[in-house]
Amino acid sequence: MSAPTATSPPPTRTKKRRGDLVFAGATRASAGVILVALAAVAIFLTTQGLPGLTAPESRLGGESTFIAYVWPLLYGTLLAAAIAIIVATPLAIGVALVISHYAPRRLAQPIGYVIDLLAAVPSVVYGLWGVAFLGPQLVPVYRWLEDNLGFLPFFAGPSSGTGRTILTAGIVLAIMALPIITAICREIFAQTPRLHEEAALALGATRFEMIRMAVLPYARSGIISAVMLGLGRALGETMAVALVLSGARIITVDVITSPSPSTIAANIVNGFPEATGVGVNVLIATGLVLFVVTFAVNFTARLIVARSERNTVR
Amino acid sequence: MTTTTDPQRPSENAADQAVHLPLRAAKLPGWAPWLVLALALATAGLIAVLLGWGLVATGVVALILYAVALPTWSLAVENRRAATDRLVTTTVWTAFLIALIPLLSVTWTVVGNGFPAFSQEFFTFSMRNVVGEGGGIYHAIIGTLLITLGAAAISIPVGVMTAIYLVEYGEGKQAARAIRFLVDVMTGIPSIVAGLFAYALFLLFFGPGVRIGFGGSVALAVLMIPIVVRSCEEMLKLVPSELREASYALGVPKWRTIVKVVLPTAMAGIVTGVMLSIARVAGETAPLLIIAGATDSVNFNLFAERMMTLPVYAYYSYTQPGVPPEFGVERAWGAALTLIIIVMTLNLLGRFLGRVFAPKTR
Numbered sequence: 184m185s186a187p188t189a190t191s192p193p194p195t196r197t198k199k200r201r202g203d204l205v206f207a208g209a210t211r212a213s214a215g216v217i218l219v220a221l222a223a224v225a226i227f228l229t230t231q232g233l234p235g236l237t238a239p240e241s242r243l244g245g246e247s248t249f250i251a252y253v254w255p256l257l258y259g260t261l262l263a264a265a266i267a268i269i270v271a272t273p274l275a276i277g278v279a280l281v282i283s284h285y286a287p288r289r290l291a292q293p294i295g296y297v298i299d300l301l302a303a304v305p306s307v308v309y310g311l312w313g314v315a316f317l318g319p320q321l322v323p324v325y326r327w328l329e330d331n332l333g334f335l336p337f338f339a340g341p342s343s344g345t346g347r348t349i350l351t352a353g354i355v356l357a358i359m360a361l362p363i364i365t366a367i368c369r370e371i372f373a374q375t376p377r378l379h380e381e382a383a384l385a386l387g388a389t390r391f392e393m394i395r396m397a398v399l400p401y402a403r404s405g406i407i408s409a410v411m412l413g414l415g416r417a418l419g420e421t422m423a424v425a426l427v428l429s430g431a432r433i434i435t436v437d438v439i440t441s442p443s444p445s446t447i448a449a450n451i452v453n454g455f456p457e458a459t460g461v462g463v464n465v466l467i468a469t470g471l472v473l474f475v476v477t478f479a480v481n482f483t484a485r486l487i488v489a490r491s492e493r494n495t496v497r
Numbered sequence: 498m499t500t501t502t503d504p505q506r507p508s509e510n511a512a513d514q515a516v517h518l519p520l521r522a523a524k525l526p527g528w529a530p531w532l533v534l535a536l537a538l539a540t541a542g543l544i545a546v547l548l549g550w551g552l553v554a555t556g557v558v559a560l561i562l563y564a565v566a567l568p569t570w571s572l573a574v575e576n577r578r579a580a581t582d583r584l585v586t587t588t589v590w591t592a593f594l595i596a597l598i599p600l601l602s603v604t605w606t607v608v609g610n611g612f613p614a615f616s617q618e619f620f621t622f623s624m625r626n627v628v629g630e631g632g633g634i635y636h637a638i639i640g641t642l643l644i645t646l647g648a649a650a651i652s653i654p655v656g657v658m659t660a661i662y663l664v665e666y667g668e669g670k671q672a673a674r675a676i677r678f679l680v681d682v683m684t685g686i687p688s689i690v691a692g693l694f695a696y697a698l699f700l701l702f703f704g705p706g707v708r709i710g711f712g713g714s715v716a717l718a719v720l721m722i723p724i725v726v727r728s729c730e731e732m733l734k735l736v737p738s739e740l741r742e743a744s745y746a747l748g749v750p751k752w753r754t755i756v757k758v759v760l761p762t763a764m765a766g767i768v769t770g771v772m773l774s775i776a777r778v779a780g781e782t783a784p785l786l787i788i789a790g791a792t793d794s795v796n797f798n799l800f801a802e803r804m805m806t807l808p809v810y811a812y813y814s815y816t817q818p819g820v821p822p823e824f825g826v827e828r829a830w831g832a833a834l835t836l837i838i839i840v841m842t843l844n845l846l847g848r849f850l851g852r853v854f855a856p857k858t859r
Binding site: 280294298312365416470489 | 590606666722777781787790815
């Protein structure tokens, strides 16, 4: 507020009505609640997790330090998420292209709705499906991989007899990340300037050449951020992994063997109901590690989106 | 797309005819992909019948045949670029078909395994004193309904009011931009972290080992608020500013304009967004497993004791089915099917209500 220079106040400044003040205050308070909640998540996890960092050896699964305890779990989390992203990204870009550029106009919307349904299926259902249907179906595939591609460290074997491996978990996670990546990619593909597309077509480009020259360069940063958001989902997903994986705290690049590396989230769910005392703090501390990793991934993704939005506005 | 000059057009002189360049490249007819598809399917089907293959192998072989045959034909008749285009088109549609497989397979598996579990007893009994056969999911349905209602009661006011702040009050402000960004980041909080947060929060009041239904509501609200905010914000942005200006011109205060003009106009979209967010959190498992716990009995009190929910029920029935295991596993599938039905109903209801509440534009 600058000091009034005019002798009389400007006529447009009327007295604030009480209803306006209350309502505006209420909306502001709600926005504040969100900030407080986000801060509270970080603060409560930190305060409850700190005792876990110095937990005795007996509560750390025989490891001497917390870092040694959480590292194999973090490795499993990253490995499962990486598999999920490698599987999901090409599929998601393909599906998004079908919706935005390939399907006939009338089909595009129902197709988008069907893909959204994939996101609506609860994670525990995916978990049940993964362990009861997908896993057993993949057993012969894993045996084939072991026999024919066994020279690669990823498929060294021995292959799992139940299909409850980190590759199965990764595929289930890919299905769960797919709708997120697809939804963002198709928004961005649909925003490609019409004139760029028409210019490409007018120069005689085929549809694929048009997509390569006009759509994909325009959407590049959007695709990257979409993939990172899908990565965030895959990193934090719990139940599907907890059900599918027969996990242990081990580090191996072999993706078709059981036991496989477990993930942070699955380890929490498996251990929490029986945990007592400082054991709970250890699990909360691993949760804090997961929170920091996903927060960093999402933060970066949103930063990229925000920057690309600012560029397109200009 | 473009009509070119008729190649049969008579030219003025014979010399022209000699160096005639066709303006239109050779092109496969429109039905070519369908013909190749039919041939590929027929060939693969024939091989499958002769060698006794399964359905999956047949589909894969048909797809490979199609992906090889059509670009090859295109390469022979058209040119290299057109062949690439056809190959990419095939790949893109294949990606879509692959994405559909899990949806169909999940539906098939869950309905096939879960439907036999359905009976009157299944929906009206809890698991109290049940060993082996019998028992039901009554207590889990009650828990899911109460906890989700609690989460909705927290999230909807906070979410809608925040969206109003972002659209109506925060325009161009640094604070609003920061909140919008943090809400986006909040969307990515892992559900298990929300559960741990609720546990750490209620630990302060009730001591270690706390299990309470309302804690589940708080955890779900952390996951639900950002979804509500984002969908409401999109809907409020769609309200034309002419409506607001007309209201201001009549001397209506800003808050009454928002309550009486802006919100009713956006109501359809807000209802849809809220329903979709409820459907999203109703299926969450991990936070409830941590803070709401598991029990065999009915619990109507959100503020005391453990509370069973459908996803947790499905998880425990499958991982700890008891003796003999087949009854527990069957109940797990039954609970999963019930959960899917609830979530899908909310989903469809949300979209349907969105149509019903849509303001009549003319």
